[in-house]
Amino acid sequence: MREHNNKLIVIGLDGATWDLIKPWAEQRRLPTFKKLIENGVWGELESTIPPVTIPAWISFATGKNPGKLGCYDFLLPTKSLDDVKPITIKDIPSKTFYEILYENGKKCIIINLPGSYPPRIRETVITSFLTQGDNFIFPSELVNEIQEFKNYRLVPNRSLYVKGKIIDYVNDIREIERIRFECAKKLFKKEWDLFFLLFSGTDWIQHVMYDKLISGAMGDNMVPIKLYKEIDKYIGWFVDNAPSNVNILFMSDHGFKVYEKKFFVNGWLKREGYLKVEDRTKTRTPRHISEKETQRAISKRIKIKLPVFLLNYLKLLGWMHPLYMKLKKVIPLEVQMDVIQPKASETVAYALTHSGSNFVGIYIHDKKRFNDGNVELEDYENIRAEIIYKLKKLKDPKTGEKIVKKIWRKEELYFGDELGMAPDIIFKLSDEYHMGRLLVGEVFRDNMIISNHALHGIFLAYGQDIKKGVEVEGVTIYDLAPTILHIFGIPIPKDMDGRVLKEIFKEDSEYSDREVVYQEIDEKDRTRRKIRELRSLNRI
Ligand SMILES: [Zn+2]
Numbered sequence: 001m002r003e004h005n006n007k008l009i010v011i012g013l014d015g016a017t018w019d020l021i022k023p024w025a026e027q028r029r030l031p032t033f034k035k036l037i038e039n040g041v042w043g044e045l046e047s048t049i050p051p052v053t054i055p056a057w058i059s060f061a062t063g064k065n066p067g068k069l070g071c072y073d074f075l076l077p078t079k080s081l082d083d084v085k086p087i088t089i090k091d092i093p094s095k096t097f098y099e100i101l102y103e104n105g106k107k108c109i110i111i112n113l114p115g116s117y118p119p120r121i122r123e124t125v126i127t128s129f130l131t132q133g134d135n136f137i138f139p140s141e142l143v144n145e146i147q148e149f150k151n152y153r154l155v156p157n158r159s160l161y162v163k164g165k166i167i168d169y170v171n172d173i174r175e176i177e178r179i180r181f182e183c184a185k186k187l188f189k190k191e192w193d194l195f196f197l198l199f200s201g202t203d204w205i206q207h208v209m210y211d212k213l214i215s216g217a218m219g220d221n222m223v224p225i226k227l228y229k230e231i232d233k234y235i236g237w238f239v240d241n242a243p244s245n246v247n248i249l250f251m252s253d254h255g256f257k258v259y260e261k262k263f264f265v266n267g268w269l270k271r272e273g274y275l276k277v278e279d280r281t282k283t284r285t286p287r288h289i290s291e292k293e294t295q296r297a298i299s300k301r302i303k304i305k306l307p308v309f310l311l312n313y314l315k316l317l318g319w320m321h322p323l324y325m326k327l328k329k330v331i332p333l334e335v336q337m338d339v340i341q342p343k344a345s346e347t348v349a350y351a352l353t354h355s356g357s358n359f360v361g362i363y364i365h366d367k368k369r370f371n372d373g374n375v376e377l378e379d380y381e382n383i384r385a386e387i388i389y390k391l392k393k394l395k396d397p398k399t400g401e402k403i404v405k406k407i408w409r410k411e412e413l414y415f416g417d418e419l420g421m422a423p424d425i426i427f428k429l430s431d432e433y434h435m436g437r438l439l440v441g442e443v444f445r446d447n448m449i450i451s452n453h454a455l456h457g458i459f460l461a462y463g464q465d466i467k468k469g470v471e472v473e474g475v476t477i478y479d480l481a482p483t484i485l486h487i488f489g490i491p492i493p494k495d496m497d498g499r500v501l502k503e504i505f506k507e508d509s510e511y512s513d514r515e516v517v518y519q520e521i522d523e524k525d526r527t528r529r530k531i532r533e534l535r536s537l538n539r540i
Pocket residue numbers: 014015052053203253254
């Protein structure tokens with residue numbers, strides 16, 4: 001048996017999909033990936049529903065489904081349909097794999113993991129674009145030690161993209177990733193047991209041009225391709241410089257897809273009479289606000305610190321997003337369009353989160369959860385069944401094809417004691433359809449090009465204990481945390497939903513031989529959780 005020190009590298013590539021990487025690896029455009037696929041284990045990775053940054057990265061870190069985490073989107077409704085708050089790791093009632101490693105005396109370096117702010121461990125943590133505030137380097141002294149941190153940024157300059165300066169925008173992303181790599185290289189030389197690094201550039205660039213990337217028309221000299229080639233080179237550096245007995249896992253939090261049609265769920269709910277709108281329609285002229293401008297406005301006008309991403313991605317979330325409406329009251333943002341607001345007092349059902357994919361969640365405005373709710377507890381199930389029935393029959397007005405492919409009641413998809421604030425109905429649209437949350441006059445729109453998230457991302461493992469050139473199936477985002485703990489020989493909390501991916505290890509490796517050890521959860525804790533779960537389902 002080989003010598004072990006149970007060290008591990010995990011590299012994330014946000015939004016990476018085999019649809020791009022596989023052919024590019026075969027064409028030797030991405031030589032590191034070619035080598036890793038041929039000499040490692042690879043396969044698709046199924047993300048969370050919805051396949052969005054949050055819950056996906058939180059499920060990655062905890063090995064648990066959103067029903068145990070209480071996060072179903074970036075934003076969480078509180079006591080009213082238009083009262084939402086951005087999720088932070090503080091809201092997550094569950095331990096992450098890196099906290100468990102830390103408690104077991106393992107040294108962790110975590111770079112750019114979404115949902116890692118504020119850090120839960122006293123280790124080296126560079127937080128992600130979801131950081132709320134200015135501090136994202138922990139411990140802060142690292143800035144003095146590693147010069148490159150002075151130029152470290154968490155998000156690209158999105159105003160370049162909005163102004164149509166696409167090449168500049170892509171080059172800005174390349175620069176962010178270059179600096180990230182330079183910093184990561186320095187941190188890599190420090191002492192660690194687990195080294196986690198995420199490249200976000202893949203996601204950012206795919207959001208603006210996945211249709212062009214997947215078309216295969218881009219030559220090697222075009223800047224977007226240069227970004228992928230550079231990331232491939234950066235990854236190659238870690239592969240080459242990792243000690244020979246350290247294994248590496250690669251993963252993405254979701255894949256990508258081009259959608260050609262849009263289903264405006266709130267428009268549909270309005271048409272069906274479940275959603276009422278305010279009488280007043282406010283119309284304003286659209287105007288672009290720069291990141292600087294927004295930041296300045298924020299620093300002047302409000303004390304609370306907001307995640308940078310929310311400001312940069314307001315457009316992505318939809319201008320009339322409830323949080324935006326709220327922000328608008330305190331910040332002088334003048335970006336607007338026709339704004340139709342739901343009339344909470346008469347609304348029965350509403351989709352208040354933007355899933356960025358072909359998954360949709362609908363909230364029933366019940367009196368138990370929402371202060372301004374309209375649905376009596378005894379009517380809840382009937383209304384839910386009625387909406388489900390109508391959705392199942394829903395057809396594309398042009399093709400006549402059914403557009404809802406799968407539909408779940410929340411308890412059929414998620415499980416756990418944090419189910420209470422989940423959308424009551426979740427459904428998957430057919431492949432060409434993207435969800436639209438905006439409340440506009442129409443229900444369907446076609447002839448569109450929307451580059452956005454899809455359910456399947458990538459998984460890849462490489463190293464002395466990993467099989468060579470094997471494709472695996474059935475990997476989910478929940479499997480990473482238990483697999484990581486197994487590699488370190490640390491008992492896995494029994495309430496993690498994922499499994500140890502034993503099939504990736506060579507038959508004679510220690511990880512294949514060693515039994516999977518679970519950590520019992522306290523019986524009292526279990527009962528308490530069960531009660532909360534039933535309560536959240538209105539059963540008691
Ligand atoms: Zn992502």
